[in-house]
Each structure stands twice: as C-alpha cells, then as structure tokens.
Amino acid sequence: MATYESLIKINGSVGDLVFYSLNGKNVVRKKSGFNKTAFKKSPTYEKVRQNSSEFGHCSKAGKMIRSCIENYIKETGEPLLYQRFAKLMTAIKDFDAVSEKGKRTVHNGLLTERGMTFLKEFKFGNKKNFSSDFFVFEEKEDMVLNVADNLPADEIVIITIHPDLEIYSAEYFEDQLLVKQDAEIRFRRHFQDAGLLLCFLVLRSKGETTHMGFIEIKKPAD
Structure with a gap:
C-alpha cells in the first residue's frame, strides 16, 4: 500500500491498481490475486477448501458443546480455553476414518476409542x-455413576449432553446430587437410544470445584 499526491482524486481501479481514500490520505494498492470463483471451483484450492470446511465444522462443534457447560467453564478462569477446545475438536475430527478428507466430523471422531480418550483427557x-x-x-x-474409592466431594454435578453436530444444537440435562459416602450414585436416564451422548462431571467439596471434565458412558452389554 502506498500514498500518492495528485490534483485529481481517483476512486476505483485502473488496471491492476486500486485507488481509494483512507484516513484523509489518497492510497493506492495492487489488486489481490484472490479470486472467489477460483477458490470455490479450482482444483488448485482443493486442499484449502477441505481444510477450511473442516476448520469451520470443528469451530462450530466446539462452540456448541461448550455452550452446554458454559457456567462451569467460567470457573476455570482461563480466557483462552475456547482456543484449546477448538484444537481438541480438530484432533478428534482426525480420528474419523470413514469420511473423506474435507468431510471428516467431530461426531465420527467421538465414536472412536481414541477420540473419546482425547475428550476425557482434556x-x-x-x-x-x-x-x-x-x-x-x-x-x-x-x-x-461409578467413582473411585473415597470420593473427594460432597456434591456432584452431572450434565448429560445429546449433541447434534450436523445442525450444531444439543439437548442436555443437569443433575445436582449430594454425595453420601458408600451409597450408589444414581440419576435419571434422560435419553433412550440417543446414539452419541456426552457426560460432563463436576466435583465440589465445601463449595469449591475441585474436578471437572468429560467421562465415558458405557452402554449395557447386549
């Protein structure tokens, strides 16, 4: 970008140059080589289109899942957690081995053992x-809820999420339970035959949140 002085003010393009006014100065720059039509159709941009499509999907999927547990994420005090969570969605998407590149999904990634492990370890x-x-x-x-011995909590929050990662919406239910040591921890099964379900668990002790994260839901043996 460069400025120029002229008795005649030019606005618009001449050849491969674009003239316009910016902050009271006359500015000229070369036209961008980017072409929207070529980007959408040219084989040259195929990998770029694939990466762009999957990036957008992962970003939306992460935002939707985060929205179900937003109140608890705020307790972490980590302002850039959403960026790490978006990277997590991208890593999980990579485990989708049934879709072609450019159409891989977080949903299919979460159906794999490694994808679910990544989610639990976040x-x-x-x-x-x-x-x-x-x-x-x-x-x-x-x-x-199966828990480790000597559960270090007096209150449990369980959020069961049924995500639809095609339209980026979800149904979810939150159960808040008081812990009674040596007692079985049960809560209502909110979804029947729902396919993909996620379970987010929060442990509190004397009003302070000590643990939070996703845990696995195991289905009964046939």
Whole structure:
C-alpha cells in the first residue's frame, strides 16, 4: 500500500491498481490475486477448501458443546480455553476414518476409542480431570455413576449432553446430587437410544470445584 499526491482524486481501479481514500490520505494498492470463483471451483484450492470446511465444522462443534457447560467453564478462569477446545475438536475430527478428507466430523471422531480418550483427557484450566475409575453406565431407567474409592466431594454435578453436530444444537440435562459416602450414585436416564451422548462431571467439596471434565458412558452389554 502506498500514498500518492495528485490534483485529481481517483476512486476505483485502473488496471491492476486500486485507488481509494483512507484516513484523509489518497492510497493506492495492487489488486489481490484472490479470486472467489477460483477458490470455490479450482482444483488448485482443493486442499484449502477441505481444510477450511473442516476448520469451520470443528469451530462450530466446539462452540456448541461448550455452550452446554458454559457456567462451569467460567470457573476455570482461563480466557483462552475456547482456543484449546477448538484444537481438541480438530484432533478428534482426525480420528474419523470413514469420511473423506474435507468431510471428516467431530461426531465420527467421538465414536472412536481414541477420540473419546482425547475428550476425557482434556483439562479445564487448573481443575483436575478424572481417572478411568470414573464412568457412567446405563441401566433401563437410570444411569449409575461409578467413582473411585473415597470420593473427594460432597456434591456432584452431572450434565448429560445429546449433541447434534450436523445442525450444531444439543439437548442436555443437569443433575445436582449430594454425595453420601458408600451409597450408589444414581440419576435419571434422560435419553433412550440417543446414539452419541456426552457426560460432563463436576466435583465440589465445601463449595469449591475441585474436578471437572468429560467421562465415558458405557452402554449395557447386549
């Protein structure tokens, strides 16, 4: 970009130059080589289109899932957590081995063991996440939370999420339970045969959140 002085003010393009006014100065620059039509159709931009499509999908998927647990994310005090979560969605999407490049999805990635492991291992700020001893298993009417021995909490929050990652919407239910040591922890099974379900768990002790993260939902054996 350069400025110029002339008795005649030019606005518009001449050849490969574009003239316009910026902050009271006459400015000239060369036209960009970017062409929207070529970007949409040219084989040269195929990889760029694929990456752009998947990036947009992962960004929307991450934002939708975060919206279901937003109140608890705020407790982490990590302003850039959304960026790490978007990178997580991208990593999970890479485990989709059934879709062609450019159409890989977070949904298919989460259906894989490695994709679910990545989700469970994600750390929310300085809050501890959960060992493999923590998981939920489904019964006919209820869900049962399996926890490690000597649960370090007096209150549990469980958010069950049924995401639709095609239209970027979700249904979710939040259960707040008081912990009774040596007692089985049960809560209502909100979704029947819902396909992909996510479970977000929060542990509190004396009003302070100590743990948060996703845990696995195990379905009953056929």
